[in-house]
Amino acid sequence: MSLRSFLLHGSMALVLAACSTATEQPLSRPEALPMEELSLDNLDAFTAADPGWRVAGNVYASRQQPHYLEAAEGKGILVFTGAKSNTALGTTWKHRDMDLELDFMLSAGANAAILFQGKYPLQLKDSWLKDSLVAGDCGSVAGQPPLLNACKAPGLWQHLEVKFKAARSGHPQDSATAAGFAEVILNGRPLHLEPALAAAAQDIALRQAPAAGPLQFLVQQGPVAFRNIRYKTYGDARIQLADMQFRVYEGVFKNHDTLKLLMPVRTGRTDSLTYRVGDKRAHLVLEGKLQVPATGDYIFTVQSGGPVRLMIDSNQVANNGGTRNFLDVYYGDTTLQQGEHFFQLSYANYDESLVLRYEGPHIPFTALTTPASERPVEPSPAMEYPVKGMPVVQRGFMQHQGEVNPYSIAVGIPGNINYAYGLVNYSPLMAWHGRFIDVAEMWHERGEKQLAKPLGATLELAGVPCIAELSSADAAWPAAIREDSSSYTNRGYKLLPGGLPVFFYTLHQWAVEDYLHPREDGKGLVREVTITNQEPGSGNAWWLLGSGGIIEKLPDGSYAIDDKRYYIETTADVQIQHNKDEYRLVLPLQPGNKTVNIHYSIIW
Structure with missing residues (x-):
């Protein structure tokens, strides 16, 4: 083949490849792994309960009459209607790090708490329309009142989302790091700007992180009700990166397969996943091995200032469709077996931002790219x-x-x-x-x-x-x-x-x-x-x-x-x-x- 024919053939290949990718759009994918649901068909998911606890099919709580709640026969709702105070109900399973979502209903004047690991309380209290909040009002954790009152009227279902981080012990001579409520969202509003830390006195005295404990529902003044209790528990295993290499190409390309026709201008090995090993206005390919700790479903997200594509074992998992909006997040899902998998991350570096995160079985969303690879965004000042x-x-x-x-x-x-x-x-x-x-x-x-x-x-x-x-x-x-x-x-x-x-x-x-x-x-x-x-x-x-x-x-x-x-x-x-x-x-x-x-x- 003559040089002229070769160049013509190569140009046609570039055009065809570009045309085939121009219409490629990122698919709609799940944005998180499903949560486990706590069965409320009966009380089998809990340890021996006070007779005041039961399951019900419907509830009605008066917003005018203090401590009044009616429960109808059925299932799907966990209710406490007993007369005792400080009555707790704990799960049969134990946890350390966890995400929790649920709906709760308070009777007028009710006061309850959810205890993480059986000892760290998040307060649920009838604080409806209260102007000045103090520690102990609805949404308080670790002795800190919430930033705002997001509490609804008694008798209405309220939605709670929590990310809880268990304490960690470091060197044997060091004290344990305190447990933390990384996120508390009530009825759609964040209640704490910074993670709220909490430490039990006995754990500080022992200078160690507490063992896993149950999720407990504590009623100080009732009645109260809970439903749609869903959760994820997490361990310490994470995906590990190995044998990483990079290639840098002159130019930036929306069609990632164009690189097959080009020679890199620079190659090398890297011990971190970041756009910084490449060049501005150049195309970067990062590839290596993922050491996957557990078999199961995984969600990957890409976020970048330019076209990006994630391949695992030669299969496309995530693609942002060529956008340069580095704030937009694109999702991909796949099933991985425990062990070693080949990955390739292709990135057209327009705006110096490349973020790759994942979630897996008992693994929270975790970044594989370094913090320095994410472009910081200065938040707008509040007005x-x-x-x-x-x-x-x-x-x-x-x-x-x-x-x-x-x-x-x-x-x-x-x-x-x-x-x-x-x-x-x-x-x-x-x-x-x-x-x-x-x-x-x-x-x-x-x-x-x-x-x-x-x-x-x-x-x-x-x-x-x-x-x-x-x-x-x-x-x-x-x-x-x-x-x-x-x-x-x-x-x-x-x-x-x-x-x-x-x-x-x-x-x-x-x-x-x-x-x-x-x-x-x-x-x-x-x-x-x-x-x-x-x-x-x-x-x-x-x-x-x-x-x-x-x-x-x-x-x-x-x-x-x-x-x-x-x-x-x-x-x-x-x-x-x-x-x-x-x-x-x-x-x-x-x-x-x-x-x-x-x-x-x-x-x-």
């Missing part, structure tokens, strides 16, 4: 928008159900109650107690994201249109309104003398005025809606008060919405509808009525 003597209103973008809503308005009200309203679907997006919003991403530098971030634990609402004309009661509810919809007409909003907005819009002949304000007791929001039928005698419409999972009418007359995620109180003649997997609390609008006034409270 709190304070609420003082009058309500404040801020237009902007807000995160709602995992997506950015660009047509939202945040309303902050004195008395630590706030909400956000969607100006396309004409409905509340979320509500929260506490401080108002952080506007740093609206104003810092170029303010590209335009995001306003609530400073409290948010109650996310459905955000769907609240009025709809349906062919029948069980017809599908509209999920959204197009911005250019001719059926719904936005007529804007006005500020009342007190500073709160009233929203106006129409659906065909139905003219709506929507006004939200705090309850007199400060425990939620009141929604006052006035609907005028401009063509009395025609139309068949419904008003949606709440939707989601199971809706129950409670003994106190209120409604628990979306499987006891929040309450609605109303005296209106409402109906509970069930359509496929969704429940709806609705009020039919009678076509003969010219004006309908709807009044209800949202409590969480």
Whole structure:
């Protein structure tokens, strides 16, 4: 073959390879290994229990009556309704490092704790609406109160996520490192900025790390309930790297297979996995062996400032699709046998950032790349928008159900109650107690994201249109309104003398005025809606008060919405509808009525 033919053949190969990869997109992969679930069909997963512990199928706790909780027969919920205080229930298994997720419910005035390794408590207490938090309030660990009050009302399910690190002993002459709560998240809000350390006095005296211990549920004042208890326990085994080499190529390539046609400009051996062994604006290949400690499923993540691909045993495991956004994380999963596996990490170094992490059987997410290989990001400074003597209103973008809503308005009200309203679907997006919003991403530098971030634990609402004309009661509810919809007409909003907005819009002949304000007791929001039928005698419409999972009418007359995620109180003649997997609390609008006034409270 002549040199000209060889070059032409090589150019064609490059073009074909580039074309074949241009459409390659990263696949959607699991982002974590599944957690183990603690069976609550009975009490077999626990050691001998006080008679006050039982399993139930449903529970109801009054938010007005202290220490009152009813439990219905069934399974799936762990309940303590006994009279004794300081009653603990421990698992039959023991743990050291672990991740824990669960839902808990407190009766009014209840106080309980979860003891990690049987000795390190995380406090669960009815701290609803408490302004000043102290050690012992809900979410406290290691004698440290939480940063904010994320506690919901008694009788509602609350979601808790914890990462616990067991103590470690070093040299025999050294004292043990204290156990730590690396992460505590209550109802979606982190409660501690730094890992909170805790050490039992006897462990300090013995200068040793405590042995593995059970997970315990301690009730100091009940009743309380738990469900959806899921966990991961971790050991000390990790993947080890061996026989690592690198190759550096001139240029950067989105198609990693292009490198097969090129000669490296530099090669060598390395004892660490980092982009720093390569060059800026050059392509780097790192390869070697993974010493895998246990057979099982593994999740790998890549994060880089340029195209990156991870191969294990010649199979592609993760690929970022060629992006240069070094903040985006891409996932891949594979099953590995215990022992030695060949890996190759190919990286086009545009922006000097390369991170490879993995999770495996009883192994938490761990970085294989060095810390110096990750590009540090300076966080935006907090810019709190304070609420003082009058309500404040801020237009902007807000995160709602995992997506950015660009047509939202945040309303902050004195008395630590706030909400956000969607100006396309004409409905509340979320509500929260506490401080108002952080506007740093609206104003810092170029303010590209335009995001306003609530400073409290948010109650996310459905955000769907609240009025709809349906062919029948069980017809599908509209999920959204197009911005250019001719059926719904936005007529804007006005500020009342007190500073709160009233929203106006129409659906065909139905003219709506929507006004939200705090309850007199400060425990939620009141929604006052006035609907005028401009063509009395025609139309068949419904008003949606709440939707989601199971809706129950409670003994106190209120409604628990979306499987006891929040309450609605109303005296209106409402109906509970069930359509496929969704429940709806609705009020039919009678076509003969010219004006309908709807009044209800949202409590969480």
